Amino acid sequence: MLVEPFRIAVPDAVLTDLRERLARTRFPDEIPSSGWGYGANLAAVRDLVTYWRDTYDWRKAEAALNGFAHFKAKVGGLGIHFIHEKGVGPKPLPLVITHGWPGSVSEFTKIIGPLSDPARHGGDPADAFDVVCPSMPGYGFSDHPTEPGMDPERIAALWLELMRGLGYERFGAQGGDWGSMVTTYLGHRHAAHLLGIHLNMVIAFPPAENPFEGVTPDEQAALADMAKFLEDGTGYQRIQGTRPQTLSYALNDSPAGLAAWILEKFHAWSDCDGDVFRRFTRDELLTNIMFYWATETANSSVRLYCETMRAGKFPPTGFRVEVPTGCAIFAKELVRPPRAWAEKIYAVKQWSCFASGGHFAAMEEPKALVDDIRSFFRPLR
Numbered sequence: 001m002l003v004e005p006f007r008i009a010v011p012d013a014v015l016t017d018l019r020e021r022l023a024r025t026r027f028p029d030e031i032p033s034s035g036w037g038y039g040a041n042l043a044a045v046r047d048l049v050t051y052w053r054d055t056y057d058w059r060k061a062e063a064a065l066n067g068f069a070h071f072k073a074k075v076g077g078l079g080i081h082f083i084h085e086k087g088v089g090p091k092p093l094p095l096v097i098t099h100g101w102p103g104s105v106s107e108f109t110k111i112i113g114p115l116s117d118p119a120r121h122g123g124d125p126a127d128a129f130d131v132v133c134p135s136m137p138g139y140g141f142s143d144h145p146t147e148p149g150m151d152p153e154r155i156a157a158l159w160l161e162l163m164r165g166l167g168y169e170r171f172g173a174q175g176g177d178w179g180s181m182v183t184t185y186l187g188h189r190h191a192a193h194l195l196g197i198h199l200n201m202v203i204a205f206p207p208a209e210n211p212f213e214g215v216t217p218d219e220q221a222a223l224a225d226m227a228k229f230l231e232d233g234t235g236y237q238r239i240q241g242t243r244p245q246t247l248s249y250a251l252n253d254s255p256a257g258l259a260a261w262i263l264e265k266f267h268a269w270s271d272c273d274g275d276v277f278r279r280f281t282r283d284e285l286l287t288n289i290m291f292y293w294a295t296e297t298a299n300s301s302v303r304l305y306c307e308t309m310r311a312g313k314f315p316p317t318g319f320r321v322e323v324p325t326g327c328a329i330f331a332k333e334l335v336r337p338p339r340a341w342a343e344k345i346y347a348v349k350q351w352s353c354f355a356s357g358g359h360f361a362a363m364e365e366p367k368a369l370v371d372d373i374r375s376f377f378r379p380l381r
């Protein structure tokens with residue numbers, strides 16, 4: 001596998017075009033005082049678009065991102081972009097971390113350093129990891145798939161090829177959102193190469209018999225939250241899972257439209273108490289959005305929903321993962337199944353519940369996530 005150094009360098013023409021489009025934004029109307037009840041709030045989107053146009057500095061964000069070691073390699077015929085930070089410690093454990101939608105590898109900027117060089121961040125060098133953070137096919141600076149069928153199971157096979165190409169025959173895997181599904185397939189399909197998997201979004205369905213046996217009152221409340229999400233918060237899944245091409249004309253043409261589509265998810269899925277700018281800085285939000293805008297991956301990224309639904313793999317079902325599994329359950333995660341359900345699907349060795357944090361754990365609660373990853377993999381080294 002040929003691995004080449006990579007540097008993020010968005011052309012000036014892309015940034016000039018972006019500013020012009022932002023200046024010409026035609027905002028829609030809104031029911032007065034409706035907040036986020038109909039979707040992305042007009043005042044919040046105006047705020048973010050204005051900041052993007054007048055204040056946000058992509059070159060500063062780009063330079064910070066380039067402080068990590070970026071590479072690109074041909075994997076399964078596709079150019080895959082990834083960050084690869086070698087661990088500083090006596091015996092770093094290789095760990096592949098997979099993002100989801102509407103995220104990117106920019107989600108992991110707060111955890112890469114503590115995981116790869118724990119001593120520099122107040123930890124034990126014995127907990128060091130060789131951290132590999134790939135951009136999924138069709139996301140960020142990875143190539144766009146040009147044929148149908150790119151689903152989480154195929155991505156897991158690509159990650160195995162990538163990790164083996166980097167010299168790692170056995171490694172750990174971590175992920176949330178789509179990264180949880182990719183990581184699950186790594187644990188199931190490629191168990192001989194996995195030391196263990198760690199998930200910060202756990203997908204588990206009730207067993208056929210006695211589904212509420214062993215389910216605590218707190219877990220029942222979490223199931224009620226999940227039911228509300230399934231009823232009221234999954235319209236985007238149906239659109240992206242059935243007609244992604246139609247949606248893409250708006251998202252690929254309008255930066256304001258793309259920002260609104262993604263901002264609404266960061267508001268709804270995070271532990272922000274209704275104020276998305278309290279939990280995330282505008283720069284953090286826009287840097288992640290730029291991974292979609294600058295690379296024109298709005299369409300190729302959301303197509304993952306369609307490919308996975310058409311393959312009947314949304315979510316993965318019908319098998320059990322036997323490799324050791326760690327589960328980090330954050331308070332406002334969309335899906336928080338009972339441990340008893342998860343244990344029917346995964347060989348759960350660590351189950352951690354957190355009082356705060358949501359879907360974007362690496363951004364919201366980086367220390368808690370890092371500590372949990374370290375403690376889970378410590379006995380597996």
